[in-house]
Amino acid sequence: MDITLVFILGLFLALVGVIPPGLLNMTAAKISLKEGHVRGIMFSIGVCVIVLVQTYVAAIFARYLSKHSEVIDVLQRVAFVIFILITVYFLFIAKPQPKQQIEPKIKSKHSRFFQGVFLSAINVFPIPYQAYMTITLASYGWMTLDQFNIISYVSGAATGTFVMLYMYIFFFDKIKSKTLTSQKNMNRIIGGITGVISIVTLINIIKDF
Numbered sequence: 001m002d003i004t005l006v007f008i009l010g011l012f013l014a015l016v017g018v019i020p021p022g023l024l025n026m027t028a029a030k031i032s033l034k035e036g037h038v039r040g041i042m043f044s045i046g047v048c049v050i051v052l053v054q055t056y057v058a059a060i061f062a063r064y065l066s067k068h069s070e071v072i073d074v075l076q077r078v079a080f081v082i083f084i085l086i087t088v089y090f091l092f093i094a095k096p097q098p099k100q101q102i103e104p105k106i107k108s109k110h111s112r113f114f115q116g117v118f119l120s121a122i123n124v125f126p127i128p129y130q131a132y133m134t135i136t137l138a139s140y141g142w143m144t145l146d147q148f149n150i151i152s153y154v155s156g157a158a159t160g161t162f163v164m165l166y167m168y169i170f171f172f173d174k175i176k177s178k179t180l181t182s183q184k185n186m187n188r189i190i191g192g193i194t195g196v197i198s199i200v201t202l203i204n205i206i207k208d209f
Helices: 003-018 023-033 036-067 069-093 109-121 126-137 147-175 183-209
Strands: none
Touching: 003 036, 003 183, 023 036, 023 069, 023 147, 036 109, 036 126, 036 147, 036 183, 069 183, 126 147, 126 183
């Protein structure tokens, strides 16, 4: 499998995962607005260091699961139910919450780097997300789970995360007043993303019958 394609897939899937406003991208944007782009970028680099580790762990876990198809079958069904529930929640249940202003208190560039490391480390969602995506890509034959492909995918995921954080840093001030950044629309985006993932998961389940 072409490692360039694997890199692009990792980049794209990471972009999708970081598009909705969350703790990491919103913190990066606010740091940039209040303290300058350099500190926002340092925070983002700290985030991406952990993303590298998390995605690698996820890929290794996916490689293990690929050798145990019975476990994958169970996980696919569990993942399908979870993604359906998340989709229903964000599309029909979640209500916009009042915006809270977060005042950054840490000033040094090194502190911002380690803040990025810490906040990314406590955000464990990328591990199951990337493990599932890696298994899905492997099941379609779009990547193999050898060491070179895993390294390429992990590099793409870290790059995609940084690109999206970079976009938040440099464009958030221009788009923050737009309807795109309203929580209602963000809920729809998150619900739409998980809805698509649910459909892909359902197709994989049906194929196994």
